[in-house]
Amino acid sequence: MTEQILKNFEDTHQKIAAILTDYVTGGYVRTLSKLLVYMEQKQAEEALLNLPEPVQSKVREAYKNLSGKKITDPEIVAEAMRVLKDSGFFGKTLCASVSENLNSSQKDELLVSTNELFEKDPLIAMCIEKNLFTFDMIPSLDDRSVQRILRETDSDTLAMALKNAPENIQEKIFRNMSKRAANSVKEDMEFFGPVRPDDVNAARDKIIKTVIALSGKGEIIVSSYWE
Structure with missing residues (x-):
């Protein structure tokens, strides 16, 4: 050189x-x-x-x-998150630590308590929200609950969330929509073309937030997944 x-x-x-x-x-x-x-x-x-x-x-x-x-300040949360991630005590592992030995009704209660828990420990709340009930658990919900969730979800969000989703999830969603609405979402999915994983995850997170909110109001039931 x-x-x-x-x-x-x-x-x-x-x-x-x-x-x-x-x-x-x-x-x-x-x-x-x-x-x-x-x-x-x-x-x-x-x-x-x-x-x-x-x-x-x-x-x-x-x-x-x-x-x-x-x-709850972002810079404080970010620093603690970095340490927890490095230690391996984060995500699913942290969520499991909170939810272990809880029955289905207690898990329901835990899931809808994330806003309250956020003020006490934001990282616990975040891990519960992202890992206790996930998008791939949608097929476990009863049809009425799925229909209620769909009424709160705009078509663009739904189409993005369903991109590359497993067949059982797509089948569960489309079965609870009118044929016309389902075809419209399918067209949107094709129109999007290749999409970024971050965009898909953001759309799925939005739907999960809807699940949590509706569960908290008693308008849907998610406990069937844990039974």
């Missing part, structure tokens, strides 16, 4: 080292203080006492500066 290439490489390597140094010497303080906000105050204090000096003093000061932050 030429001298200029090697110089550019070394300069860039040093810039990376500088960024990492800044994180090691200061960024970790901000990270730890955000994690403390996510804890109960008593747990946060216990965690602080386990830190060595002078780290403890720096983190404590940063933690005080975040006194106005809440557990």
Whole structure:
């Protein structure tokens, strides 16, 4: 390699080292203080006492500066989520931890309590909402419940959600629509062509939110899936 290439490489390597140094010497303080906000105050204090000096003093000061932050603030949630994902205690695993040993009616109650739980622990609420009842469980619902969900779902959202969906889900949905409406959704699905997985997931999440909302009002029953 030429001298200029090697110089550019070394300069860039040093810039990376500088960024990492800044994180090691200061960024970790901000990270730890955000994690403390996510804890109960008593747990946060216990965690602080386990830190060595002078780290403890720096983190404590940063933690005080975040006194106005809440557990639900996006930057706090994001930091705690990163740690939980790295530890493997997130998503289905976290949801299972909350829902284990619950009967079907208790799971129903848990599912419709996500808004209340969000204020107490947003990551638990998020994992329950995304994993306790999922889009592939739609066929387990009774026809009346599916029809009620469809009345709250616009055709574009439904068409996007059904893209690449398993046949049993599509069959369950279309069987509970008029032939004309079903054909219209099928046409929309073809019109969309190739779609991004993120768009499909967003549409399915929207339908699941409708399921949760209607279940909370007692207008549909989802407990049959857990029986």
